[in-house]
Amino acid sequence: MDENTLKKLKEKCREMLKEDVEVIIVYTRKESEPKEILTVIESPDEIEKITLSPLSANNPAKHLIHELKNRSGKIGVVAKGCDSRAIKQLINEGKIDRERVHIIGISCPGIIDYRKLITKFKPSEVKKVTLSGDTVLVQTVNDEQRIPLDKLIYENCLYCTHPTPQEYDSLLGEVREGRRDFSDIEELEKMSQEERWNYWIGELEKCIRCFACRNACPFCYCTECLVDPTDLAISPMSPAEEKASYPRFLGKTVNAQDNLFYHLLRVIHHAGRCVGCGECERACPMDIPLRKLERKLEKEVIEVFGYIPDGDVPFLARLDILPEKETTSGR
Amino acid sequence: MIDIGAEMENPYVPFKAEIIDIRQEVKGVRAIKTFRMRLVGRERFDYKPGHGCLVSVFGRGESWFTIANSPTRPDLEFSVLKTGKVTTKLHELEVGDIVGLRGPLGTPFPVDEWKGKNIITIGGGIGQTPLRSVYQYVIDNYDDYGELTIVYGARTSRDLVYKDELMQLIDEGYNVYLSVDMQEEGWEHFVGYVPDNLRFNVKPDPDNTIAITCGPPIMITLTLRVLKELGFKEDQVYTTLERRMKCGIGKCGRCRLDGKYVCRDGPVFRYDRLSSLLES
Amino acid sequence: MDNKIKAMIYDGNFLRDVAEKLLEKGYRVIAPIKSGNYFIFREIDNPERISLNFINTKKSAKEFLFPQNEGLIRYREWIEEILLDSKKRAIIGIRPCDAKAITLLDEVFLKGFKDPYYEARRKNTIIIGYACNETGDYCFCSSLGLSPHETEGMDILVTNLGDRNYLEVITDKGDEIIGLFDVKEVTDEDGKRKHELERKAVESTTRKIVSDMKDVLVNNFNSDYWRKVAFNCIGCGTCTFLCPTCFCFDMLDEGEKEGIRYRAWDSCQFPLYTLESSSHNPRREKWQRLRNRFYDKFLYTVESKGKVFCVGCGRCISDCPAGVDITEVMNGLLKEVSE
Numbered sequence: 021m022d023e024n025t026l027k028k029l030k031e032k033c034r035e036m037l038k039e040d041v042e043v044i045i046v047y048t049r050k051e052s053e054p055k056e057i058l059t060v061i062e063s064p065d066e067i068e069k070i071t072l073s074p075l076s077a078n079n080p081a082k083h084l085i086h087e088l089k090n091r092s093g094k095i096g097v098v099a100k101g102c103d104s105r106a107i108k109q110l111i112n113e114g115k116i117d118r119e120r121v122h123i124i125g126i127s128c129p130g131i132i133d134y135r136k137l138i139t140k141f142k143p144s145e146v147k148k149v150t151l152s153g154d155t156v157l158v159q160t161v162n163d164e165q166r167i168p169l170d171k172l173i174y175e176n177c178l179y180c181t182h183p184t185p186q187e188y189d190s191l192l193g194e195v196r197e198g199r200r201d202f203s204d205i206e207e208l209e210k211m212s213q214e215e216r217w218n219y220w221i222g223e224l225e226k227c228i229r230c231f232a233c234r235n236a237c238p239f240c241y242c243t244e245c246l247v248d249p250t251d252l253a254i255s256p257m258s259p260a261e262e263k264a265s266y267p268r269f270l271g272k273t274v275n276a277q278d279n280l281f282y283h284l285l286r287v288i289h290h291a292g293r294c295v296g297c298g299e300c301e302r303a304c305p306m307d308i309p310l311r312k313l314e315r316k317l318e319k320e321v322i323e324v325f326g327y328i329p330d331g332d333v334p335f336l337a338r339l340d341i342l343p344e345k346e347t348t349s350g351r
Numbered sequence: 352m353i354d355i356g357a358e359m360e361n362p363y364v365p366f367k368a369e370i371i372d373i374r375q376e377v378k379g380v381r382a383i384k385t386f387r388m389r390l391v392g393r394e395r396f397d398y399k400p401g402h403g404c405l406v407s408v409f410g411r412g413e414s415w416f417t418i419a420n421s422p423t424r425p426d427l428e429f430s431v432l433k434t435g436k437v438t439t440k441l442h443e444l445e446v447g448d449i450v451g452l453r454g455p456l457g458t459p460f461p462v463d464e465w466k467g468k469n470i471i472t473i474g475g476g477i478g479q480t481p482l483r484s485v486y487q488y489v490i491d492n493y494d495d496y497g498e499l500t501i502v503y504g505a506r507t508s509r510d511l512v513y514k515d516e517l518m519q520l521i522d523e524g525y526n527v528y529l530s531v532d533m534q535e536e537g538w539e540h541f542v543g544y545v546p547d548n549l550r551f552n553v554k555p556d557p558d559n560t561i562a563i564t565c566g567p568p569i570m571i572t573l574t575l576r577v578l579k580e581l582g583f584k585e586d587q588v589y590t591t592l593e594r595r596m597k598c599g600i601g602k603c604g605r606c607r608l609d610g611k612y613v614c615r616d617g618p619v620f621r622y623d624r625l626s627s628l629l630e631s
Numbered sequence: 632m633d634n635k636i637k638a639m640i641y642d643g644n645f646l647r648d649v650a651e652k653l654l655e656k657g658y659r660v661i662a663p664i665k666s667g668n669y670f671i672f673r674e675i676d677n678p679e680r681i682s683l684n685f686i687n688t689k690k691s692a693k694e695f696l697f698p699q700n701e702g703l704i705r706y707r708e709w710i711e712e713i714l715l716d717s718k719k720r721a722i723i724g725i726r727p728c729d730a731k732a733i734t735l736l737d738e739v740f741l742k743g744f745k746d747p748y749y750e751a752r753r754k755n756t757i758i759i760g761y762a763c764n765e766t767g768d769y770c771f772c773s774s775l776g777l778s779p780h781e782t783e784g785m786d787i788l789v790t791n792l793g794d795r796n797y798l799e800v801i802t803d804k805g806d807e808i809i810g811l812f813d814v815k816e817v818t819d820e821d822g823k824r825k826h827e828l829e830r831k832a833v834e835s836t837t838r839k840i841v842s843d844m845k846d847v848l849v850n851n852f853n854s855d856y857w858r859k860v861a862f863n864c865i866g867c868g869t870c871t872f873l874c875p876t877c878f879c880f881d882m883l884d885e886g887e888k889e890g891i892r893y894r895a896w897d898s899c900q901f902p903l904y905t906l907e908s909s910s911h912n913p914r915r916e917k918w919q920r921l922r923n924r925f926y927d928k929f930l931y932t933v934e935s936k937g938k939v940f941c942v943g944c945g946r947c948i949s950d951c952p953a954g955v956d957i958t959e960v961m962n963g964l965l966k967e968v969s970e
Contacts, residue, residue, distance in 0.1 A: 050954050052948075052958065052959055055954055056954075057953065059862065060862060082865075135668065139668075143768045144837045144838075226666075228699070228868075228872050228873075230868040230869040232865065232868075235865040235867040236865050236867070236953075248903060256909055258910065259380060260438060263435045263436065264435060264438075272700070272895035272896075272897070273895070274896075303953075304952075305689070305873060305950040307667055360747075361713060361747045363747070363892075364704060364713055409704075409708075409709070409884060409892065410706070410887040410888060412883065412884050435908040594907070594913070595904075595905055595906065595907050597881055598882060598894075600744045602739060602746055602878075603882065603894070604880070605905070607927070607931070610927070615743065
């Protein structure tokens with residue numbers, strides 16, 4: 021994520037655009053503040069737009085699916101460890117055609133929590149944020165400050181299991197080891213049932229059911245989601261009785277209990293699938309610790325089923341719910 | 352001009368209405384029933400053709416229907432196509448059951464402005480519903496209007512609504528042009544699409560005439576084309592729009608088209624006002 | 632409503648003291664408190680909890696006049712109860728942008744049909760605002776013609792002059808409340824300080840938006856620009872739910888045999904928003920829904936109500952998970968068109 025890696029990335033992208041790639045999904049700086057967002061570049065004149073820094077937070081997996089649908093050529097994508105894992109999992113689920121994707125893997129030291137950054141700096145005063153070793157260099161209009169990465173890093177990144185992409189076509193950055201650490205979940209587990217209930221009700225009282233978590237998650241791709249109050253008409257030919265009796269799991273009542281129901285319902289569908297990218301928690305405007313729910317589930321899946329979502333076999337296939345697919349098209 | 356829902360104290364609270372008659376117009380998968388309703392404990396509110404009501408079934412929700420009968424006729428009639436949650440429940444109801452009505456809502460047809468003019472209604476399928484309110488009104492106020500022409504068609508003769516009534520109007524000598532899309536045994540009227548019937552048989556004269564058309568989007572598009580060819584100007588043509596409606600009183604924002612609320616500024620729209628809209 | 636605004640000085644922390652007074656008089660007092668990393672409006676019973684150390688609260692104050700869930704009718708076979716709420720409330724410490732937003736909500740709910748639920752709450756709510764002596768990086772109220780010391784929509788506006796408060800009384804309701812306190816005359820020094828603070832706040836605003844976009848919007852409805860802008864958007868409801876002027880709602884019945892008909896905030900960004908029973912959806916694609924948001928705020932409401940439905944609070948920018956920025960989008964459109 022340092023200046024060096026960025027230079028190599030730009031060269032790589034230039035190469036790719038000349039060869040066989042139609043567009044590349046990369047990070048770029050937002051205009052009015054130092055935040056980074058995803059964008060699509062089509063031509064070599066756009067290479068200078070590319071950025072790569074510890075602010076390159078978003079997961080491009082969902083955007084990749086969208087671009088694959090709307091374009092016919094090969095799509096390049098910059099992917100950190102968790103992003104690459106998401107793409108791999110989506111390939112396993114049949115959502116991405118491996119042949120049509122060129123993954124530029126980036127080994128990631130961890131991402132800065134932008135909300136933490138702007139408690140220390142006024143966004144309009146920050147000119148540049150770069151990484152040097154374990155230190156973040158923040159260049160402002162007045163001076164340059166050095167802050168250790170672990171003071172700004174997302175809590176989620178502390179528990180990263182795959183900082184270095186496992187699925188890629190090119191790899192940049194030094195290889196890092198991940199670690200499996202459930203210590204924070206174990207702390208929660210030590211609480212009594214009543215304490216845990218109160219903790220979660222307290223957190224989920226804040227939820228405004230904006231569905232940012234669901235929409236940001238690469239694995240929430242169902243067009244008919246169970247948690248929408250389903251007045252869904254399916255097609256012009258759908259019989260009225262079918263439309264009338266579609267089950268409604270959740271209305272639009274927004275209170276702690278209904279919010280809990282929504283979140284649990286959503287998270288359960290990620291069993292064995294969640295890759296820990298943290299988009300859910302990052303997207304949440306109300307700062308709800310959604311990763312804790314997902315990681316608790318991850319812990320359960322490992323402890324109870326002995327399953328680690330890494331290989332080519334989806335979790336549901338292990339449970340004999342889905343048939344095991346033909347091994348995905350090579351690597 | 353009537354203030355919509357003027358008699359409603361709280362525009363979200365429906366009047367109580369009893370179903371006093373149910374007529375099955377169309378059977379089968381796309382069933383249509385016409386309900387005749389009477390308000391309980393109060394006089395029927397005053398309204399004009401084109402006004403609609405939100406029919407409320409507590410526990411299910413509400414659905415918008417244009418009032419299918421003219422205010423010159425008794426009670427309130429609604430023709431309901433079974434298509435979703437609320438309408439499925441309505442189709443299960445029987446005579447004597449209670450529903451809620453919120454109305455009259457929307458902007459009606461400017462029938463007073465049309466006095467002295469010839470009126471032609473062109474309908475397809477269940478789109479005939481708002482048109483019925485218009486032609487009944489014109490028939491009941493016959494001296495106030497010019498010539499009345501009714502053009503109506505559906506896919507098959509079994510899909511025609513108000514069939515008996517329309518046949519009776521033919522017997523009484525009114526200009527009624529019926530059609531079905533495909534050849535059928537025993538069908539004596541035009542075979543083909545409504546816009547074609549309009550173009551080849553009816554050929555209405557645009558002079559001093561108002562045309563009102565309602566039906567499936569494709570029929571409306573083709574009908575508008577034919578009317579243009581015949582010389583009708585955009586300010587002589589009216590139609591009704593449909594959008595998903597919830598509050599019905601111009602607040603919740605759902606039915607908005609370019610800032611105009613279909614439930615409040617429509618659903619009746621004069622065509623020249625529509626063509627300037629960005630979204631359509 | 633008073634046409635002339637009366638000004639006076641209060642020696643002390645007016646917002647805290649008025650909260651205490653109103654609590655004594657049986658009002659439900661809603662004020663900002665710190666919750667985790669942000670500030671939020673809550674009903675309080677202890678004025679000491681009030682915290683004013685913020686640029687703006689996470690959520691706007693609209694939920695107290697137009698709740699996220701509001702029961703309309705309780706029913707069984709027929710209507711059992713109409714759920715109007717006329718409790719006496721006071722919203723304390725609201726920023727000028729949010730108060731102005733309330734006047735925009737008034738345009739929707741009190742014009743045409745008077746919405747009885749909104750009216751009941753609005754009539755019985757006192758609004759006491761807190762002027763901005765500094766603006767945040769996401770604020771852009773001044774380029775929409777609003778001031779960080781705007782009084783529109785409030786009963787009383789409080790400006791912190793440091794060791795004393797500068798009060799502006801805008802309405803009769805506000806006047807009644809001031810009557811409960813000892814206030815002093817405004818000196819020249821006070822007036823100068825107040826204007827200085829307002830000027831500094833406006834000048835420190837770095838973010839700007841081009842808002843007179845009517846013609847540009849009308850002529851660029853079908854532009855590819857909107858597809859480009861929508862690349863990042865994830866189609867959630869964050870912008871609409873945090874926005875103080877967004878008012879779209881859904882109506883639902885909860886309970887088949889007995890229950891409540893209620894209304895709930897809805898978002899034009901959700902695909903189900905315009906889905907019809909025939910399965911036709913006039914805004915099927917995400918970019919069409921995103922485009923609608925800008926058109927609604929800067930064109931349609933201007934055409935139908937004469938007002939831009941944006942007050943420059945910047946919440947949609949700071950909290951958008953995907954980096955869609957209303958100021959960048961509108962400024963970018965103008966730039967794109969003039970190239």
